[in-house]
Amino acid sequence: MRFTLRIWRQRDRDDTGAMVSYPVDHVSPDMSFLEMLDVLNEELVRRGEEPVAFDHDCREGICGACGMMINGMAHGPQRATTACQLSMRHFADGDTITVEPWRARPFGVIKDLVVDRSAFDRIIASGGYVSVPAGSAPDAHALPVSTSSAEASFEAAVCIGCGACVAACPNGSAMLFTAAKATHLGLLPQGQPERYVRAAEMVRTHDELGFGGCTSMGECTAVCPKSIPLDVISRLNRDLLHGQP
Amino acid sequence: MLKTDKTFYVDGLSIADGKAPSGPIESRWGRRESEVRLVSPANKRRLTVIVVGTGLAGSSAAATLAELGYRVVSFCYQDSPRRAHSIAAQGGINAAKNYRNDGDSVWRLCHDTVKGGDFRSRESNVYRLAEISSRIIDHCVAQGVPFAREYGGLLDTRSFGGAQVSRTFYARGQTGQQLLLGAYQAMAKQIGAGKVRQYPRTEMLDLIVVDGRARGVVTRDLVTGEVITYLADAVVLATGGYGNVFHLSTNAKGCNATAIWRAHRRGALFANPCYTQIHPTCIPVSNDHQCKLTLMSESLRNDGRVWVPTRARDPRSPDRIPEGERDYFLERTYPRFGNLVPRDIASRAVKRVCDSGRGVGPGGRGVYLDFADALDRLGRASIQAKYGNLFQMYQRITGDDPCCVPMRIYPAVHYTMGGLWVDYDLHSTIPGLFVIGEANFSDHGANRLGASALMQGLADGYFVLPNTIGDYLADAPFEEVDLDHPAVTATESEVRGRIAALLAVDGDRTVEEFHRELGQLMWDHCGMERTDRGLRSALARIPALREEYWQRVKVPSGGRRFNQELEKAGRVADFLELAELMCVDALHRTESCGSHFRTESQTDDGEARRDDTNFGYVAAWEYAGVGRPPVLHREELGFSYFEPTQRSYQ
Known part of the structure; x- marks a missing residue:
């Protein structure tokens, strides 16, 4: 297969950046999108040109490192699939494919397709945990959890923190990310003591970091590679209201 | 037996685990815990510990050390500590809870692990691991890790390779992710409280050793490229394994050996480097540009049956091969464990049938992992609930649905049992340098059992290291070191020189x-x-x-x-x-x-x-210079509780 890639190139934070076109040839339909970028990069290095910077690590859709807008969609056209798991067989031979970084005010571009997502870590550090020092836990069977709670909690807990939700949101909101954590812990008995404080603190940090508000567009859940449902945001809102004085 | 010629290595003095406990095996860890010297809360506040790596071992250690009151500085090369490769572990975590009443015990978990490791690990260490395993489950449940549960609300378990009991706790096929997020969140709490300083996108490039003690690390800020030194009272390496030496492996692309290799060059012995685990169930290589292999969890062998056609180079598609012309070679060769033999045994069996021409798929490098029987027996919904995400992942990569077409699998490099040598306290041969998780060599011998890596990483990080490191830090304060110290500037300039040389x-x-x-x-x-x-x-x-x-x-x-x-x-x-x-x-x-x-x-x-007579030891290697024969130090392994036998799973 052969493609034309239009890729956002930006030297560093201060550079204005621009789209640059690259032809790529001999792409096998079994390759992943990132393997295709690897091939392009090896070619660029050989020619003495600057390779395209992009974050990636596990290449199996779980670490959350990779993420880019592919033809205007976060992680590309395949539902519930990260860029590293997106196979080239979903594109037509000869296609022109546009590749851009996540765009959101709190995610500054570091270089090319690499953005700074440390804001997510700050949201978690402000309350996305259960306070339990090592060594202090009771027996694991002391608190049974119904399978329905455990399942719903798990569905929210699978968030990989990739940032696609923010990139897709017209408001640049990180509500799906924040609410996924609030839901994961809020549905379990272990998460109850800190439930309302957790929601309030995480949302406060979210807002301070410059993420926008949620207007229920639902773009986030549509692009989420782990299909986190939109109703986690309702749960978060309920916890917020409940926690208000 | 071949004669060993020694031109490629030099014999050194044998070594011993100076902290090896004695007495009845059941009481060894308890005794060590009560013997280690304590550091007072006031002194802990003045002591800094560097933790490199944020996987299960690193995050849990950083969080726990901060909870104890130490000042902690944590580094990872990823853009967030939550992305360390522990996140990709699928299958589960072992614990000797015996919630199933199926005869499990600390003793049996220890036995299975020592035997699974082919009698090349220390029985004291393994016993401790088995003993701690239950507390890990308690702790992770308390953190809100959403483990799979039964309808009554209690925890579910499953069986894993090399075990005849059901002791593996799991969170669908994302156990590593959920455990890591638990540890990451515990560390995040300490970051929020200002007790852990965390530096993402920062890679350790060398170890600072001052007067024989590990006192810091030289790092490169991966965004600015700046070389920066951080000093501390002790350094903990939790940087994972070195499977990427094979280029194609199930490791993440960034996984590397630099931290442990640089520490080795500074004097830390490297134990059993050749013990590398080849995992039997990975998706076969499909193209020349592939740079990464994807694991399919071992848990699939609970319900999937491994087979190849009886005839070599059989061109028929699997559905056209009648039952009588299929060879379920694991069940045939190992009737007692069947498809659940340990990884090393399964991998070699797969290689043998492929070498004999009976492999399937491109190049004959693959065997079938077939769920047809399980689908008949349990129904599609039940199989989807157990393995849904793994099936999806397989289908995304190969385009085939495992509910309709048998999976094709082939072995791939997955885990390294070897690593830096540590004593019972997880202390390396450099005073002040501790090594935890996959980066050390300690508990798995020559082969690791499934669902034991998560157990070891968390045992080291939550329960072992935070206790044993105190015994070393009780001697603090150490000599005052600042950034102008000659050992610091010399190491920094070596790092800069190396970068310049590569460029x-x-x-x-x-x-x-x-x-x-x-x-x-x-x-x-x-x-x-x-x-x-x-x-x-x-x-x-x-x-x-x-x-x-x-x-x-x-x-x-x-x-x-x-x-x-x-x-x-x-x-x-x-x-x-x-x-x-x-x-x-x-x-x-x-x-x-x-x-x-x-x-x-x-x-x-x-x-x-x-060959227990000649090789019943840990091979701990000392660095002697690039290309120079390394020096071999032997640590003899003694077994008082588990008689080394020829391992048999037949």
Whole structure:
């Protein structure tokens, strides 16, 4: 297969950046999108040109490192699939494919397709945990959890923190990310003591970091590679209201 | 038995685990815990501990040390600590809870692990691991890890390879992710409280040793390219394994050996480097540009049956091959464990049938993992609930639905049992340098059982290290060290020199080309089967390849900026040195044991034949310079509780 890639190139934070076109040839339909970028990069290095910077690590859709807008969609056209798991067989031979970084005010571009997502870590550090020092836990069977709670909690807990939700949101909101954590812990008995404080603190940090508000567009859940449902945001809102004085 | 010739290594003095506890095995850890010296809360506040790596071991250690009151500085090369590769562990975590009442116990978990490791681990360490396992589950549940549950609300478990009991706790196929997020969140709380300073996108490039003590690390800020030194009272390495030496592995792309290799060059002994685990159930290689292999969890072997056609090079599609012309070779050869034999045994069995021409798929490098029977027995919904995400992942990569077409699988490099040598306290041979998780060599012997890596990483990080490190720090304060200390400036300038040297080559071959070539060489000669001849040819080739690397590698210019090729270049440079030590270790160990299979040492039915008389020891290697024969220190392994036997799963 052969493609034309239009890729956002930006030297560093201060550079204005621009789209640059690259032809790529001999792409096998079994390759992943990132393997295709690897091939392009090896070619660029050989020619003495600057390779395209992009974050990636596990290449199996779980670490959350990779993420880019592919033809205007976060992680590309395949539902519930990260860029590293997106196979080239979903594109037509000869296609022109546009590749851009996540765009959101709190995610500054570091270089090319690499953005700074440390804001997510700050949201978690402000309350996305259960306070339990090592060594202090009771027996694991002391608190049974119904399978329905455990399942719903798990569905929210699978968030990989990739940032696609923010990139897709017209408001640049990180509500799906924040609410996924609030839901994961809020549905379990272990998460109850800190439930309302957790929601309030995480949302406060979210807002301070410059993420926008949620207007229920639902773009986030549509692009989420782990299909986190939109109703986690309702749960978060309920916890917020409940926690208000 | 072959005679070992020693031109490729030098005999050194034997070593012993100076902290090895004595007395009844059940009371050893308890005794050590109550014997270690304590550090008062007021002094803890003044002591800084560096933790490199944020996987299960690193995050749990950083969180726990901060909870105890130490000042903690944490580093990871990823853009967030939550992305460390523990996140990709699928299957589960073992614990001797015996919630199933199926006869499990600490004793039995210990026995299975010692036997699974083919009697090449320390029984005291393994017993401690088994003992702690239950507390890990308690702790993770309390953190809100959403483990799978039964309808009554209690925790569910499943069976894993090498065990006849159901002791593996799991969170669908994402156990590693959920456990890591638990540890990450515990650390995040401490970051929020200002007790852990965390530096993402920061890679450790060297260890600072002052007057024989580990006192800090030299790092590179991967965004700005700045070389920055951090000083501390102790350093903990939790940087994972070195499977990426093989280029193609199930490790994440960034996983590397630089931290442990640099520590080794500074004097830390490296134990059993040749013990590398080849996992039997991975998705086979599909194209030449592939740079990463994907694991399919071992848990699939609970319900999937492994088979190949009885006829070599059978061109028929699997659905057209009648039952009578299928060879369920694991069930046939190992009737007692069937498809659940340990990984090393399963991998070699797969290789044997493929070598005999009966493999399936492109190049005959694959066997079927078939769920048809389980789908008939349990129904599609039940199978989807157990393995849904794994099936999806398989389908995304291959385009096939495992509910309709049997999976194709083939072994791939997955885990390294070898690592830096540590004593019972997880203390390396450099005072003040501790090593935890996959980065050390401690508990798995020559082969790790499934669902034991998560157990070990968390045991080390939550429960062992935070206790034992106090015994060392009780001697603090140590000598005052600042950034102008000659040992610091010398190490920093070595790091800068190395970066400059990599950039200065400006050759004509990419880092990736060298990595691919090294990986192929290692896979061919130091992979699933090792021979005297093959290892010698690898040992002849590696130094030449390394020399070529430093003459022809091409790295885009710019040390003082974000430069991913430069990061990779440094890691591959270290793999080129480590690979040689792995081959030396594999060549010197003329026995077979666990994952280390020497063709010359096998039983009549093709299983690994150990030689306890000559090789019942841990091989701990001392660095002697690039290309110089390393020095071998032997730590004899004694077994008072578990009689070493020829391992049999038949």
